[in-house]
Amino acid sequence: MIEKEFIKNNINKVKLEEYLDKELERANYSHIDFTKTSTSTNITLYSEKPGLIIGRGGHRIKELIQKLKDDFGIENPQVEAKEVEEPDLDAEVVAKNVSGWLEKGGHPKRVGNTYVRRVMDAGAAGVQIEIAGKLGGSRGRVAKFSKGYVKRCGETAIKNIDYAYRKAITKPGALGVKVRIMREIPPYMKRQHVEKEEEEVEEDSEKEVSKKPATKSPSKKASKEASKKEKTEKKEEPKKEDEGSDKEETQESFDYEELVKQNISEIKQKIKGKDVDFEAVLEAEKSNKDRKTLKTWLEKQME
Secondary structure, eight states, X not given: OHHHHHHHHHHHHHHHHHHHHHHTTTTTEEEEEXXXXXXOEEEEEEESOHHHXXXXXXXXXXXXXXXXXXHHOOSSEEEEEEEXXXXXXXXXXXXXXXXXXXXXXXXXXXXXXXXXXXHHHTTOXXXXXXXXXXXXXXXXXXXXXXXXXXXXXXXXXXXXXXXXEEEEEOSSOEEEEEEEEEOSOOHHHXXXXXXXXXXXXXXXXXXXXXXXXXXXXXOHHHHHHHHHHHHHHHHHXXXXXXXXXXXXXXHHHOOHHHHHTSOHHHHHHHHTTSOOOHHHHHHHHHHTTOOHHHHHHHHHHHO
16 A cells, blocks of 8 residues: 555656746756645745746746645645756756757757856856767768766766756657756765876876986996096196186287277187187276277177
C-alpha cells in the first residue's frame, strides 16, 4: 500500500511539472520546490520572470492555487514565486532559451556557441550543450558545444550537474536539446588537482637533477693542458706590462695645451686611432677655447 502511495505522488508531481511548464511558458518557468508542514503545503515556483506568474493584483496566482487544490489534490497550498538568481546558470532556462531560438530559425552552431559563452561568463565550472536532429541535410546528426569541466557519470554528476532536456520543433523536423551545467567543482576534486600539480612539480625537479652531468675527476691529459696554459700566461704577463709602459710614455709625451689651440678638424686627425688621454684633452679644451662641438666629440670617444 505504501508503494502505491509513492507511485501516485510521483505521478502527480510529473503531471504538475508538465502543467506548469505549459501554463508558465512565457515566464520561463524553471522548477518547483515542495515543503510540507502540518497545516499547509509550501510551494515555491522559480522562473526568470516571476511577475508573469503573479499577474495583476495576484489574479493569476490565485487561479493557480485553485487549480492545484482541485486537479492535483494539494491541501492548503501556499504558493510563492521567486526569480532565478542567475538564469544563465540554470539548465532548464538555458535549454528553453536555446530551443526557442532554434524554433525562430537560429543556426545551431551560433546558438550553441553563444550560450556556452554566456554560461561560462556567468561563472560556471563547465557546460555542455547537445543539439541533435536534422541540422542541415537529410541525415540527422549531433552537434556538441562544450567548455570547461563537465562530469558525465558518478555521484558528482548526480549532485553537482544541473541537467535539462528540451524539444525544438523546426521546419526540417524536431531537434533535441540537452544542457549540462557544472556550477562549481567539488572540494575533493580540487584537492586531487592540487596533489597532481605537486606530483608534476616533483617529477620535473627529479628530471632536471638527472639531466645534470656528473662531475668527473680531471684526467692526466687535462692536468697537462692546464699546466701548459699557466706557463704561457706567465710568459705573456711581462709583455703586457711592457706594452702598458709604452702607452703611458706616449700619453705623457703628448702636449695637450698646444693641441687644443689648433682647429677642430686638425685635432681630430691627430687624435684618431692613437692612444690619447681624452680626459686631459677635455680639461685643456675647457681651460682654453671651451668649444661645445669638440667637447661632445671627446665625451663620445671616452665612452
